Amino acid sequence: MSPANPIRRDGLHARLRAATDPAHRALEAGLDWQARVATRAGYRDLLARLHGFHATWEHAIGAQLSDETFLAPRRRLALLAADLDHLGLAPAAIAALPQPGAVRLDGPAAAMGALYVLEGSTLGGQLIGRHIAGLHGFSETGLAYYRAHGPRTGAMWSAFRTRLEAFGDDPDAEATLTHAAVATFAAMRAWLCAPHGVPGAG
Known part of the structure; x- marks a missing residue:
């Protein structure tokens, strides 16, 4: 008799x-990204909000992940700054962009949960980037954030998933990671969908 599967x-x-x-x-429902990027001003405003979010959350993730070799190529704050510069925002205005309050992440599992949200956005970002390029005539310049890893996006996501699965055998770590991911999605929605002024815009 064969053993049960x-x-x-x-x-x-x-x-x-x-x-x-x-x-x-x-x-996704709250963001309505197609409407937001329909104009250059709307696109710049969205990037400005993303800049603030990444400034806070990349710092928090880095402090708890304690693996800059893994995280460094996944940081996108500098890409956002480059895009905002291309769209006419002065360096001083970029530095003055509003940010969410400090975030506390409880260890590497929570950091990976938060990074799951940021890194996962590189997948849909390829589609968004092509849409913006068609609307506003951008090539690589002005699209650094949404191009992200470019042709390496699939490989980078695969490497991230391999790292992620290392937490799958620890129920407590998985619970922490999952809670952090849900909280990061919620925080991103609250930040991106709330009204904010863009210093230096206009």
Whole structure:
């Protein structure tokens, strides 16, 4: 008699994607990115808000992940600054852009949960970048944030998922990671969808 087939358990990525789906959908619905990027001014405003978010969250993630070799190529704050410069925002105005308050992440698992949100956005960002390029005639300049890893996007995401799965055998770490990912989606929605002025714009 053949042994019974073992029950297959989805990997951490599949479980995390399911757990964060409501928060992810809420962010997409609230953001309405196509309307936001329809004008150059709207696109610049969205990038300015993203700059503030990344400034706070990349710092918090880096402090807890403690692996700059892994994180450095995934940081996109400088890409946002380059795009804003291309769109006419002065360096002093970029430095003065508003940011969310300080974020506390509880260890590497929480940092990976938050990074899941930021790194996952590079996938949909390829589509958004092509849409913006068609609207406003940009090539690489002005699209650094949404181009992100460019042709390496798939490979970078695969490497991230491999790192992510290392937390899948620890239920406590998975719970922490999942909670952080949901909270990051919610924080991003609250920040990007609230009204903010853009210093130096106009």
